[in-house]
Amino acid sequence: MIRRIGATPAAVVAGVALTAALALVSVFVGVADVTPGSLLRGGSDGEAALLLAASRLPRTIALVLAGAASAIAGLIMQMLVRNRFVEPSTTGTTEAAALGLLVVTVTAPGLPLTGKMAVAIGFALVGTVLFLLLLRRLPVRTVVLAPLVGIMLGSVIGAVTTFFAYRLDLLQTLDTWLTGDFSGVLRGRYELLWVAFAATAAAWVAADRLTVAGLGREFTTNLGMRYGRLLALGVTVVATVASVVVVTVGAIPFLGLIVPNIVSLLLGDNARRTIPWVAVVGAAFVLVCDLIGRVLRYPYEIPLGVVVGVVGAAVFLYLLLRSSERAH
Amino acid sequence: MIVLQSVTKRYADTAVVDDVSIELGHPGITSVIGANGAGKSTLLSMIGRLLQVDSGTITVDGLDVTTTRGALLARRLAVLRQDNHLTARLTVRDLVAFGRFPHGRGRLRPSDQEAIDRAIDYLDLDPVGGRFLDELSGGQRQRAFLAMTLAQDTEYLLLDEPLNSLDLRHCVQTMRLLRRAADDLGKRIVLVLHDINFAAAYSDRIVAMRAGRIHVAGKPTEVITTGVLRQVYGLDIAVAEFGGHPMAIYHL
Numbered sequence: 001m002i003r004r005i006g007a008t009p010a011a012v013v014a015g016v017a018l019t020a021a022l023a024l025v026s027v028f029v030g031v032a033d034v035t036p037g038s039l040l041r042g043g044s045d046g047e048a049a050l051l052l053a054a055s056r057l058p059r060t061i062a063l064v065l066a067g068a069a070s071a072i073a074g075l076i077m078q079m080l081v082r083n084r085f086v087e088p089s090t091t092g093t094t095e096a097a098a099l100g101l102l103v104v105t106v107t108a109p110g111l112p113l114t115g116k117m118a119v120a121i122g123f124a125l126v127g128t129v130l131f132l133l134l135l136r137r138l139p140v141r142t143v144v145l146a147p148l149v150g151i152m153l154g155s156v157i158g159a160v161t162t163f164f165a166y167r168l169d170l171l172q173t174l175d176t177w178l179t180g181d182f183s184g185v186l187r188g189r190y191e192l193l194w195v196a197f198a199a200t201a202a203a204w205v206a207a208d209r210l211t212v213a214g215l216g217r218e219f220t221t222n223l224g225m226r227y228g229r230l231l232a233l234g235v236t237v238v239a240t241v242a243s244v245v246v247v248t249v250g251a252i253p254f255l256g257l258i259v260p261n262i263v264s265l266l267l268g269d270n271a272r273r274t275i276p277w278v279a280v281v282g283a284a285f286v287l288v289c290d291l292i293g294r295v296l297r298y299p300y301e302i303p304l305g306v307v308v309g310v311v312g313a314a315v316f317l318y319l320l321l322r323s324s325e326r327a328h
Numbered sequence: 329m330i331v332l333q334s335v336t337k338r339y340a341d342t343a344v345v346d347d348v349s350i351e352l353g354h355p356g357i358t359s360v361i362g363a364n365g366a367g368k369s370t371l372l373s374m375i376g377r378l379l380q381v382d383s384g385t386i387t388v389d390g391l392d393v394t395t396t397r398g399a400l401l402a403r404r405l406a407v408l409r410q411d412n413h414l415t416a417r418l419t420v421r422d423l424v425a426f427g428r429f430p431h432g433r434g435r436l437r438p439s440d441q442e443a444i445d446r447a448i449d450y451l452d453l454d455p456v457g458g459r460f461l462d463e464l465s466g467g468q469r470q471r472a473f474l475a476m477t478l479a480q481d482t483e484y485l486l487l488d489e490p491l492n493s494l495d496l497r498h499c500v501q502t503m504r505l506l507r508r509a510a511d512d513l514g515k516r517i518v519l520v521l522h523d524i525n526f527a528a529a530y531s532d533r534i535v536a537m538r539a540g541r542i543h544v545a546g547k548p549t550e551v552i553t554t555g556v557l558r559q560v561y562g563l564d565i566a567v568a569e570f571g572g573h574p575m576a577i578y579h580l
Contacts, residue, residue, distance in 0.1 A: 082416075208434040212426060215416055218378050218409050223480075224402030224430045268417040268460055 071282025074256015079214030087256030096127025254312025376407030427479030
C-alpha cells in the first residue's frame with residue numbers, strides 16, 4: 001500500500017515544529033525591544049517580560065488559535081456543502097455574525113463580551129442555515145454557483161449592516177470586525193478564541209462522522225447515522241468559530257478556503273487525517289502573513305486581513321482555474 | 329426478509345409507489361425491472377430509509393425501518409445508490425473502512441481490519457488500496473463502493489442501477505461479482521436494473537413494476553415473456569432462450 005506524504009508521525013512532528021518556530025519568531029518581532037537577551041537582563045518583572053506577557057504572547061497565541069480555527073471552519077463548511085470553494089466568508093456566515101454583533105452593540109451595549117459573542121453566534125447560525133436552504137432550492141449545482149450564491153447572500157447582509165453602521169456612525173467598528181487585525185491584541189482581549197479552539201476540538205472528535213457527512217445524505221444514512229444531526233453539529237462549529245474570530249480579532253478572509261484546499265491536494269479528504277494538518281497549516285499561514293504585515297512597512301503595520309486577502313485571492317483564483325481545467 | 333405492507337409514496341398528487349405489498353430479499357439475486365417512473369428506485373430508497381414512506385410499513389427481519397435505530401439496520405442492510413462521490417478525495421482503504429462504522433462506531437478493532445482486508449481482496453482492489461477515489465477508473469470506483477458494502481457485512485444488499493455508466497465489460501464483471509457474492513457469501517441482493525437481459529441471466533427472481541405497482545414477480549422464465557414485457561414496457565418484444573436463460577430481443 002502506498003503511504004501518502006504527511007501520513008507519517010515524523011511529518012506531523014516536523015510540521016508542528018516548524019509552526020512552533022514561526023510562533024517563536026513572531027513573539028520576538030516588533031518595535032519594542034523584546035529579545036531573549038533583553039528578557040534575561042530584565043528578569044521576570046522587567047519591561048521586556050511585561051511586554052511579552054501583555055502583548056507579544058497574547059498576539060502570537062491569538063494568531064495560532066484564530067488561524068487554526070478559521071482553517072478548520074472552512075474545511076467543515078466545504079464538507080457540509082460538498083463544495084471546495086466555500087468558507088464562512090463566502091457563505092454569509094461572517095457577515096451574519098457581524099450583523100449580530102452590530103445589533104447587540106447598539107441594543108445592549110452593556111452586555112459582557114460572552115453575551116455579545118452568543119448573539120453573534122446566533123446570527124451566524126441563521127445566516128449559514130439560510131445559505132444552505134438557498135442552495136438546496138437551486139436546480140443546477142455547478143461548482144462555482146455555491147460560493148457565488150454565498151457571496152451574494154453575504155453582500156446583502158453586509159449591505160444592511162453597512163447601512164445601519166453608517167447611520168449609527170459605527171463604520172470604523174464594523175471594519176475592525178471584518179478585517180482581521182492583530183495589532184490590538186492584548187492580554188484579556190483574545191481569550192475568547194479558546195472557545196473557537198474548543199469548537200474545533202469537537203470537530204476533531206467527530207472527524208470520522210463529518211467525513212461521512214461529506215459523502216452525502218444517502219451515504220450517511222446507509223451507515224446508520226443521522227445526517228441532520230451531523231449537519232447541525234458542523235454548522236454550529238462553523239458559526240461559533242466565525243463569530244468568535246469576528247468578535248475578537250476580525251475575520252480573516254480566504255483562509256478557510258486556501259488551507260483546506262492545499263491540504264486536500266496533498267493528503268485527501270479523510271478528516272481524521274487532515275484536521276490536524278489543516279490546523280497546523282492554518283496557524284503557520286497566519287503567522288507568516290502576520291510577520292509579512294509587520295515587517296513590510298516596519299515600524300508600521302499592514303493589517304493581517306489585507307495580507308491574507310491579497311495572498312488568498314491569488315491562490316483562490318489559481319484553484320478555481322485549476323479545477324475548471326480539470327473539469328474539461 | 330424485507331416485508332413491505334401497503335407501501336405508498338406520493339409526489340404532489342401522483343402516487344409513485346402505490347399500495348405495494350411484497351416480500352423481497354430471498355436468497356440470491358432479485359432484480360427489479362420496469363419502465364422509467366415505474367417506482368423502482370423510489371421503492372428501493374424507501375427500504376433503505378433514504379426516503380420516508382407516506383403510508384404502509386417496511387420491515388427488515390421484523391425491524392421497522394422508520395423506527396429502528398440506524399446503526400442496527402446498517403448491520404443488516406446496505407444500500408448503494410448511483411451517486412457520484414467525486415468531490416471527496418478518500419483512499420479506497422478509507423472508504424472501505426467506513427463500511428465498518430455501524431459495527432464499531434468508528435473504532436477499528438482487529439476483526440474490523442480483517443473484514444476490510446477481505447473486502448478489498450475479494451474485489452481485487454489490493455493494488456489500488458492507497459489510491460484516491462478520483463484517481464480510479466469508473467469500474468474500479470464502483471468496485472471500491474461495492475467493497476465498502478461488503479465490509480459492512482450485511483445480509484441484504486440493495487443496489488440502485490449498479491450498471492449505470494459502466495461499459496459492457498464492467499457490466500458483465502459487476503454482475504458476475506454479485507452472482508459470486510450471492511453464491512459464496514450468502515448475500516441476499518436486490519437490484520434495480522434497466523437491462524432486462526442482465527436481469528434474466530443473473531437473477532433468481534425478477535420483480536416487474538408498472539405505474540407504481542408490482543406487476544409480476546417470479547422466476548426469470550415467468551417474467552421475461554413477450555406478454556409481460558408488452559404490459560410493462562408497451563413494446564412487442566420477442567423472447568428467445570439461450571443457455572437456459574430467456575433473452576429479450578428488443579433491439580430489433
